Structures are given as structure tokens and as C-alpha cells.
Amino acid sequence: AQSVAQPEDQVNVAEGNPLTVKCTYSVSGNPYLFWYVQYPNRGLQFLLKYITGDNLVKGSYGFEAEFNKSQTSFHLKKPSALVSDSALYFCAVRDIGGQNFVFGPGTRLSVLP
């Protein structure tokens, strides 16, 4: 069965500093991996996804994520955080050819001015 873990409930970072939001996954076979962001009182918005190819995926708003197969991780990163990046971030996984799409529990990112 697929599963997604986001080990941190909350990540705090100062504006201008790099940020990392962690995600590890478990899936049989090769995964499709996703990051979504939820701003207050809004639905999920797609940030980026990994299907195949380069392990470093670039997405919206300057975010990127690095796929690491040996560590089964897909951490979300940004070189310089903005206060407006403060939101909930969800990692998700789907197995290629499968039907199930599993979301992690979410990590709240707070960027402090």
C-alpha cells in the first residue's frame, strides 16, 4: 500500500533564508510524486510533480523538489523564502499505472519577516 509521511508538523524559517519541507514515501514500483500548497481558506493548488527524468524538479513560485530514490524522499525546497510562502504544504504520491492517490498529512510553513 502507498503511504506518504511528512515528519514535520510545522516549519519556521526567516524570510530570505532557504527552506525545506520534508516528504518520504512508500509505493510499490516507480512513483509519481506531487507537491500541493494550500493558502488559508483556499483549496489545494498544484506546485510541481515528478514523473521521470531529472531528479530536480522545478515548479511554481520558485519552488523545486528533489527526488531521491534510495532515500524514498521528495523534499520541497526554495532558495529564498518569502512571507507570502506561508501556507500548508502537502506531498502526494501515485503509483504509475495505479488508481490510488495518497496525500501526506501536511506541513505548515511559516515564514517570519
Added chain:
Amino acid sequence: AAGVIQSPRHLIKEKRETATLKCYPIPRHDTVYWYQQGPGQDPQFLISFYEKMQSDKGSIPDRFSAQQFSDYHSELNMSSLELGDSALYFCASTYRATGGVRETQYFGPGTRLLVL
């Protein structure tokens, strides 16, 4: 711990029929979100409710409507079904943050709708 419950888990309908999907949020959660994931697609946000009022609206077709009831469960009503409505419909619930309480969105297992 109780999770988000969706019913039915699977549903088969024919074109032009109607369907009702139900979502029961985690106890004490006051906010419900609906998402649609088509075959090979990423989940798309449809609509959300907070305290029984529509909170945010995404790409929900006019043929669809939804509401949240006094017990906070929500129903997604789909009319004049089309083949393209075949998808996995996720519901998620959360307790809207006040005073810094963490507001994680918990997803249900989804309802798989097949329109023939």
C-alpha cells in the same frame, strides 16, 4: 483515530443520470473540501465549505452543486452526468485554524465514479 469517510466508494452511472456523493468529516472538523481527479490527471479543487457556508469555489461545473449540513457532512450532487465526469472524487476535512491551531487537511479514500 476516526478518518474522513466517503460514500459510496464506487459508483456506476449512465450518461444524463444524477449522482450524490457523501463526505463525513473527522469529528469536530468544520471545513470540507471537494476535489476531482480524472484518469491520469492531478486532483483539481472543486469547492469548499466552512460552517455550512460555501467558502471557496474552484473548477466545479454548473451541473454540480454541493452543500454542507448541520452535522458538517457534505454532499456533492452531480446532474446530467457526462462521460468526462468519470473520476475519483476526494473529500477532505479540516478544522479551520484559530489562534494558531494547526490546520491539516485530511483526505478521505475517495469515491470512484464511472459514467457509462
